[in-house]
Amino acid sequence: MIDIAGAVAAESIDPQTRDQPDPAHAAAGVRGVAAHYGDPMREQRTLATGVGLVDRSHRGVIAVPGEERAGWLHTLTSQHLAALSAGEGTELLVLSPHGHVEQHAMVAEDGETTWLDTEPGMTAGLLTYLEKMRFFSKVEPRDATADHAVLSLVGPEAVDAVATLGVTGLAEPDVVGVPGPKFRSGELPARPTARYAVAPLPLGGWARRVPLGVDLLVPRGQVDRVVADLRDAGVPVAGLWAYEAMRVAARRPRVGVDTDHRTIPAEVDLVAPAVHLDKGCYRGQETVARVHNMGKPPRRLVLLHLDGVTTDQPPVAGTPVTRDGRAVGFVGTAVHHFEWGQVTLAVVKRNVPDDAALLVGDTAAAIDPGPSA
Numbered sequence: 001m002i003d004i005a006g007a008v009a010a011e012s013i014d015p016q017t018r019d020q021p022d023p024a025h026a027a028a029g030v031r032g033v034a035a036h037y038g039d040p041m042r043e044q045r046t047l048a049t050g051v052g053l054v055d056r057s058h059r060g061v062i063a064v065p066g067e068e069r070a071g072w073l074h075t076l077t078s079q080h081l082a083a084l085s086a087g088e089g090t091e092l093l094v095l096s097p098h099g100h101v102e103q104h105a106m107v108a109e110d111g112e113t114t115w116l117d118t119e120p121g122m123t124a125g126l127l128t129y130l131e132k133m134r135f136f137s138k139v140e141p142r143d144a145t146a147d148h149a150v151l152s153l154v155g156p157e158a159v160d161a162v163a164t165l166g167v168t169g170l171a172e173p174d175v176v177g178v179p180g181p182k183f184r185s186g187e188l189p190a191r192p193t194a195r196y197a198v199a200p201l202p203l204g205g206w207a208r209r210v211p212l213g214v215d216l217l218v219p220r221g222q223v224d225r226v227v228a229d230l231r232d233a234g235v236p237v238a239g240l241w242a243y244e245a246m247r248v249a250a251r252r253p254r255v256g257v258d259t260d261h262r263t264i265p266a267e268v269d270l271v272a273p274a275v276h277l278d279k280g281c282y283r284g285q286e287t288v289a290r291v292h293n294m295g296k297p298p299r300r301l302v303l304l305h306l307d308g309v310t311t312d313q314p315p316v317a318g319t320p321v322t323r324d325g326r327a328v329g330f331v332g333t334a335v336h337h338f339e340w341g342q343v344t345l346a347v348v349k350r351n352v353p354d355d356a357a358l359l360v361g362d363t364a365a366a367i368d369p370g371p372s373a
Contacts, residue, residue, distance in 0.1 A: 099287025
């Protein structure tokens with residue numbers, strides 16, 4: 001955790017929070033992160049209108065060196081990685097044989113190693129899968145969480161902020177549109193569906209341009225220096241609560257929080273950034289193709305506005321969403337947004353209309369008919 005006066009650790013507020021490092025990482029000295037630094041609403045506004053630095057060092061990091069890494073990862077995951085080159089980043093999924101989402105990782109390629117950063121608590125599962133699939137491939141996946149930390153510059157001024165560290169020219173994210181059902185083979189370019197610019201940091205590590213700003217993958221021995229340099233440049237810190245509010249507002253799901261064991265990529269808007277629909281076979285590909293060609297995934301990701309009358313406490317992840325007394329979905333990440341009040345991501349049945357009268361517990365909820373609705 002960035003050690004600054006006023007920091008309130010996430011685990012001190014909720015000992016059962018999902019935002020803690022894996023036990024093995026904690027034993028290696030990886031600590032939790034700050035929920036906020038004394039004023040979470042102000043921190044949100046900073047991220048929405050300017051830029052702030054968020055400690056996300058509880059995320060797991062997997063390093064995959066080896067000359068066959070790109071082709072190997074290409075065959076195992078949902079993303080087109082065969083020609084991944086230095087200076088590129090993207091997103092990928094690992095699916096079950098039935099096409100359910102098991103893992104999500106952000107990717108950065110430096111020319112020698114492919115770096116994957118993952119949800120807290122899910123790193124061991126991804127690494128175990130990769131190790132089982134090595135066979136005779138020339139790759140050496142390893143857990144690098146004890147050596148590298150993820151920090152994030154979030155907000156419309158993130159690119160200007162990272163320039164103070166000596167990184168310039170980070171292009172905007174380039175995401176290929178999802179084609180219609182039964183598209184022609186070869187219509188999609190043979191490249192990652194989402195391309196994020198990656199550049200080296202002068203102090204070591206990498207900067208990756210992403211939809212919410214710029215992620216920094218920093219050697220842990222340099223974290224304090226990077227934080228000090230950014231704060232000297234006038235970049236304030238913000239806690240994980242503020243980051244999560246921005247993520248929810250952008251309708252970006254977290255695997256394991258906004259998904260369940262039955263979730264498929266098309267239900268939670270993960271096809272565009274993380275799934276290449278014309279790359280050939282990989283585990284779960286048949287389900288992805290079938291659902292895309294049918295054009296009707298059984299559920300969809302929505303943003304719910306909660307009335308906040310019966311309680312001022314956001315619901316916990318997994319709370320059912322009901323309509324006329326029947327469960328029609330479940331909530332994921334719920335936050336207090338600085339402008340909208342209580343909002344939550346939820347996965348609901350596709351046939352639930354946008355104007356349906358819904359309940360989350362005893363709280364009235366309404367679908368925001370935005371991009372994911």
